[in-house]
Amino acid sequence: MKTINAAVIGYGLAGRAFHAPIINCLEEFNLKAIYTKNKANREEINRRYPNTEVVTDVKDIFQDDSIELVVIATPNEFHYPLAAEAMAANKNVVVDKPFTITSQDADQLIHLSQQKNAVLSVYQNRRWDSDFLTLKKLIESGILGNIVEFESHFDRFKNTTSNNWREESGPGCGMLYDLGPHLIDQAVNLFGLPQAVTADLRNQRECKETVDNFELILHYPNLKVTLKSGMLVKIPTPRYTLLGDRGSFVKYGLDVQEGDLVNELTPLNKVDWGKEPEAIYGRIATEIGGLNVDGIVESERGDYRQYYLSVYRALVGEEPLAVTPQQARNTIKLIEEAIVSNESKRTIDLDGKLI
Structure with missing residues (x-):
C-alpha cells in the first residue's frame, strides 16, 4: 500500500x-x-x-x-x-x-x-456525522414518503465578546461563512441544487459587527429547505426536522466527534468511535403497512476518517472524490447569492449560477 x-x-x-x-x-x-x-x-x-x-x-x-x-x-x-x-x-x-x-x-x-x-x-467532514448519515439513510429508505420540508439548525449560545477571527468584521468572517458551508453542503448532498434562495442575515449581539444569525430558505419544486444558525440559542432546538407525507423525523443533539477530538480523543484511543449516546437518538413517527409506528432511530456511526480515505483513493486513482471542488464552489456561490438576497430583500433565482 x-x-x-x-x-x-x-x-x-x-x-x-x-x-x-x-x-x-x-x-x-x-x-x-x-x-x-x-x-x-x-x-x-x-x-x-x-x-x-x-x-x-x-x-x-x-x-x-x-x-x-x-x-x-x-x-x-x-x-x-x-x-x-x-x-x-x-x-x-x-x-x-x-x-x-x-x-x-x-x-x-x-x-x-x-x-x-x-x-x-x-x-466537508459533516457528511460523515452520525446524525447526517442516519438522516440520509432514512430519506433513501422512503419510510417517510415524499419529503416536503426539511429544517436544519446549527445553534450555539455565546453572548460574550471573544478575540476570534471568525467573529470579526471582514471578508469571509461571520457565521454564514463558518457554519453555513456545513448546512448548505448537507442540504445539497441530500436534495441536489436548489432553484432559488431567500436569506435573512442578522447581527443579534451588540458586541459583534458581523453576521451571527442566519436563515436560508432553499427553494425546490416540491420541497422547502430551511437552514438556520444562531449564537443566542440557550434552549436547544432540533438539529434536524424532516417532514414527509407519511411521517416525520426529529433529531436533537450534535455528532460527538468534534467534542472528542477537541479533548484529544481519536479513533486510536476511544472505543466505539463516532457512536452517539442513546439519549440523542432521533424520533420517528410514520406508517408502515397500515400500522402507526412511533419510536426512536438508532444513529449510524459517524467517522471523519472516511473523508480522508476518499481523498486517498482519489490520489491513488481508485475512485473519484466524494467532495469535489465544484460542489464546494457551489456552496460559496450560494453564500454570495444569500448575501444579495438579504441586501435586496428578495428571492434570488439561481438558474445559471450553479454548475
Whole structure:
C-alpha cells in the first residue's frame, strides 16, 4: 500500500481538532509536517506527534518534494492564496471549509487544479456525522414518503465578546461563512441544487459587527429547505426536522466527534468511535403497512476518517472524490447569492449560477 506524505498548514481549531488527528489515525497517510509559528502549538505538536516535523515557513512544505498532500487549515482569507501556491508547487490540496471567500476565487483554483492535474477537495467532514448519515439513510429508505420540508439548525449560545477571527468584521468572517458551508453542503448532498434562495442575515449581539444569525430558505419544486444558525440559542432546538407525507423525523443533539477530538480523543484511543449516546437518538413517527409506528432511530456511526480515505483513493486513482471542488464552489456561490438576497430583500433565482 502506498503511503501519502501529508502536511498541515495551520494549527488552530481546524488543524488541531479536525485534520492532524484524523490524518494521524490512518495508515494510508504519514503526517510529515505541520506549519505553525505559535510556541505553545509547537510544544503540543511535539507531544502529540513526535515523528512530525514542525515548520515555521510554509516554503519548507512547498519545497519538500516528498510531500504530496497539503492541507490548508488557516483563517479563511488565506485559503485561496495558499491553495494556489501549493498547487503551483505541484501539490495536491485539501482546503478546510469554506473553500474560498468568493466563487471567482473558487473557479480559479478549480482551473489551476485542472491545469496541474492535482487532486483538490474541501473538508466537508459533516457528511460523515452520525446524525447526517442516519438522516440520509432514512430519506433513501422512503419510510417517510415524499419529503416536503426539511429544517436544519446549527445553534450555539455565546453572548460574550471573544478575540476570534471568525467573529470579526471582514471578508469571509461571520457565521454564514463558518457554519453555513456545513448546512448548505448537507442540504445539497441530500436534495441536489436548489432553484432559488431567500436569506435573512442578522447581527443579534451588540458586541459583534458581523453576521451571527442566519436563515436560508432553499427553494425546490416540491420541497422547502430551511437552514438556520444562531449564537443566542440557550434552549436547544432540533438539529434536524424532516417532514414527509407519511411521517416525520426529529433529531436533537450534535455528532460527538468534534467534542472528542477537541479533548484529544481519536479513533486510536476511544472505543466505539463516532457512536452517539442513546439519549440523542432521533424520533420517528410514520406508517408502515397500515400500522402507526412511533419510536426512536438508532444513529449510524459517524467517522471523519472516511473523508480522508476518499481523498486517498482519489490520489491513488481508485475512485473519484466524494467532495469535489465544484460542489464546494457551489456552496460559496450560494453564500454570495444569500448575501444579495438579504441586501435586496428578495428571492434570488439561481438558474445559471450553479454548475
